[in-house]
Amino acid sequence: MNINDIISSVSEHDPEIYGRLDTRRQAMRSFAGIGKKLTLASIPLALSAMFQKAYGQTTTTPAILDTFNFALTLEYLEYRFYQKAVDTTNLIPLGAQLTAITSIRNNEQAHVNFLKATITKLGGTPVAEPTFDYSAGKGSGNGPLKAVFTDYATFLAVAQTFEDTGVRAYKGQAGNLLGQGDLLEAALNIHSVEGRHASHIRQMRKLNNFGTVKPWITGNDPGVGSANSLVQPSYDGEDNTVQAGVSIVNIGGKGTSATAASESFDEPLTKSQVLAIVNPFIVS
Amino acid sequence: MKETQKNETMVSDNFSFMQKGFHRREFIRYSGLAGAAIATGLTLDACSKDTSISSNGVNFGTGDYVILNFAYALEQLEAAFYTKLISSPYSGMSAAELTLLTDVRDHEIAHREFFKAALGSNAIQDLTINFASIDFTSRDNVLNAAKSFEDLGVSAYNGAGRYIKDANYLTLAGKIVSVEARHAAYIRDLISNGSFADSSVIDANGLDTSRKPSVVIAMASAYITTKLDASTLPA
Numbered sequence: 001m002n003i004n005d006i007i008s009s010v011s012e013h014d015p016e017i018y019g020r021l022d023t024r025r026q027a028m029r030s031f032a033g034i035g036k037k038l039t040l041a042s043i044p045l046a047l048s049a050m051f052q053k054a055y056g057q058t059t060t061t062p063a064i065l066d067t068f069n070f071a072l073t074l075e076y077l078e079y080r081f082y083q084k085a086v087d088t089t090n091l092i093p094l095g096a097q098l099t100a101i102t103s104i105r106n107n108e109q110a111h112v113n114f115l116k117a118t119i120t121k122l123g124g125t126p127v128a129e130p131t132f133d134y135s136a137g138k139g140s141g142n143g144p145l146k147a148v149f150t151d152y153a154t155f156l157a158v159a160q161t162f163e164d165t166g167v168r169a170y171k172g173q174a175g176n177l178l179g180q181g182d183l184l185e186a187a188l189n190i191h192s193v194e195g196r197h198a199s200h201i202r203q204m205r206k207l208n209n210f211g212t213v214k215p216w217i218t219g220n221d222p223g224v225g226s227a228n229s230l231v232q233p234s235y236d237g238e239d240n241t242v243q244a245g246v247s248i249v250n251i252g253g254k255g256t257s258a259t260a261a262s263e264s265f266d267e268p269l270t271k272s273q274v275l276a277i278v279n280p281f282i283v284s
Numbered sequence: 285m286k287e288t289q290k291n292e293t294m295v296s297d298n299f300s301f302m303q304k305g306f307h308r309r310e311f312i313r314y315s316g317l318a319g320a321a322i323a324t325g326l327t328l329d330a331c332s333k334d335t336s337i338s339s340n341g342v343n344f345g346t347g348d349y350v351i352l353n354f355a356y357a358l359e360q361l362e363a364a365f366y367t368k369l370i371s372s373p374y375s376g377m378s379a380a381e382l383t384l385l386t387d388v389r390d391h392e393i394a395h396r397e398f399f400k401a402a403l404g405s406n407a408i409q410d411l412t413i414n415f416a417s418i419d420f421t422s423r424d425n426v427l428n429a430a431k432s433f434e435d436l437g438v439s440a441y442n443g444a445g446r447y448i449k450d451a452n453y454l455t456l457a458g459k460i461v462s463v464e465a466r467h468a469a470y471i472r473d474l475i476s477n478g479s480f481a482d483s484s485v486i487d488a489n490g491l492d493t494s495r496k497p498s499v500v501i502a503m504a505s506a507y508i509t510t511k512l513d514a515s516t517l518p519a
Contacts, residue, residue: 110490171458175451189491195465200480252397264391
């Protein structure tokens, strides 16, 4: 069996093998360069190194694509939510509030487009936009949040929950992008925008007297009154006051309260926690 | 508090300096100036065993400590700013503003103290901060400075993430940066309601701003009297 036979037999299982090897020209070159000097016995080792170079990146890419497609699903959820709200007459008061929600809608739409383009550029396929049921009724349209597009307070409560959850979701995925340079940076650049949105939505709720919330999350309190129990999983764990084994309460003898300690750090959510939270909103 | 206010006016009009971009060439020029002017600014405290100072200034260390010390320096700056802001409130500060700006101060102190504790003997020294260019009696002046600090902080964490090698540190940076983003949005809305994520910080892809650590330190140095050695920071 010669090298060409090996590659062509791999190609039966991986039709893209030639492309992979070809796009890793350096791997090919270095193999060709050292090939002359190799003894027959050492060729399998060199060949193995070449395949590792060819496949090395693709062993991590599926995880990265999964992460970005997960993020894309959340961005679809947010974008379509704000789009429907903006399209609903008499839901959002005209003026500053409609302007703000429209601006957030635009950011989420830009995130959707950016993530789709990034996934495609990485050789992946962007997931299609799901069908959403913002009543949290799993398609019935009659879930516990059925007033979401008729009652402004409910709408803003759901908006706050989506933004706070989005912040936590991106944070939970950062580790999957460790060392990924521009890809990690882009995810961080979306993450902080969600934080800005969350802050503004919370201020809007306060100004409308819909809740006593602050721009930051206090303890594990959702701050959405009667809807608290519905959205509690989005806030569970936010009352953490120990970071990297260091207790933040009164740290350094500076009088930091438990409230401030919880507010000063946002907490991540795992992918499965986030999927459980958004599940009632996703029909298919 | 340790953040003694010195009256050095080495960099005039720091505020517009921060608001505009800051280019590497200016940074190098500024570093040279700082080197000449600040060498005598270090206190005895600064010479404790836990600090690494050479004639080049405070060194941030190696590996992930570089980024953690970088964050610690920024949090020292922010904590000092809000401590001063709350100790001498601008005229016309509303009760609601006092409450939330006090929260922000407490968050920044928590961040600062966290890095100090987490870094332990690897922590840089307490930095000497100089806010002479900020008029703390003026709401506009103070809030615009706060906006610059918060936006700078967000861009700093966003730009530093790629250099972190330990996933736990990356998550920690993430836990802090979203709180800075909440602060930034709040301050921006205080200045102009609705400017929480405007096009001065968010691009056409809906992405927030990132800045390289060396650029951030150059901008922050306008308010830091202690000489910093940015040589180990990613350029």
